[in-house]
Amino acid sequence: MKYLLGAVDTVPLLLDGLVTTLLICGLASILALVGAVCIVAARRSGIGVVVWTAKVYVTLMRGLPIVILVFLLYFGVPALFDLGRVSALWVGVLALAMNGAAFQSEVLRGAIARLPNGQTEGAYALGLNKFQLWRLVLTPQVLPIALPALAGEIGFLIKASPVLSLITVVDLTRRAQQVTMQTFDPLGPLLAACFLYFLLIGSISWVSRYLETRLTVGRTR
């Protein structure tokens, strides 16, 4: 009980760390989704070298530990191009976005594969062009299918973000450690961080479920 109360007291001390985590993960998620759309477009382009590049990228990202990616971007790339010090926060955003894009592109690809047959032909036969096909026919159907898995990927991304504390980013996890070092309380700050992560990821899946029902309403019996 004492520890729980301690944890509740610690929550306000962690809020600036939470803001950093939110900022990094929010930006990274948006960039990852944009990247994922580009990867899917590349894989569907039918241009050999483009398709191949996208496939290799996805395979590499899926096989690479995110810590290594973060170190490569923070230490390796600046050394290679003589860039000097780079912003740890932006490296964090970039690393999570690059990793997330690969995984989210697989989610989108799976969702597209689950669309009913004949939607493309139906749209083309009516005279719709490719842009209208995607904007009006395919995307509105892909989204509700992909949403739960996309929310899951964003959850993974949030849970991967503490790795950025290794490159000096003071995110929620790092902040909790700092509080521990100042207060000599080994449990309270971590419990408080747990609670905040749980709230964050829980609210994302709640929003995704809400959107999913909103988007699919009335469609089937």
Added chain:
Amino acid sequence: MTSSTPAGNKDIREVAISLDQVSKWYGSFQVLQNVNLNVRVGERIVIAGPSGSGKSTMIRCINWLEQHQSGRIVVDGIELTSNYRNVDAVRKEVGMVFQHFNLFPHLTILENCTLAPIWVKKQSKKDADAVAFEFLEKVRIADQAHKFPGQLSGGQQQRVAIARALCMRPKVLLFDEPTSALDPEMVREVLDTMVRLAEDGMTMLCVTHEMGFARQVADRVIFMDRGEILEENVPDEFFSKPRHERARAFLSQIIH
């Protein structure tokens, strides 16, 4: 450069679709072999033949869902080439009804019917709605306008698909086995709708196994096998004394 009008034809305006020596291959397999066909405005043509004979491929070439590799296809004076302006122009003139309806499940019946008129023909929503209701009345399904496709029976969905195609006011309607995916008790309502369209003078090309429909409305029956048109005949003669050996074999198999 060839001109886009078939040469040496007196009543050129009357030709809605012309296929001239059209061939197509899937890899080394030839699905269409020098197909020649002229469809006049208002004609009702039924295309019959065993599965894999190229009938669906042929009509899908007419709105460029599949691309022919040699020969010429001219629709309403527009030649189908890889020029996308021509393809778009042809698709505005040619409606298509599919075996599996291909309705958009995320849109209501009304929205299915107004999507293309609004986005392709740039009609106002009000005008598009009015046109949609006119055609939904025609296929006798206007009372379901605000439901989603998944809430309708197969026959009802296919009638909606017909209305959706009509909303673009096409000059030609292509039917690709429109009743093949339906439960038997749904076939009649769809065929009745197609008969009424034929009576209104719509130019129709139907790939179908409904030989009763062919007898009732077709001006001509085209029999295809192995990518070739083997026989073109009026329905009565085609059914009573088919000229081609393979047409006889085909008919003996489908008429029980």
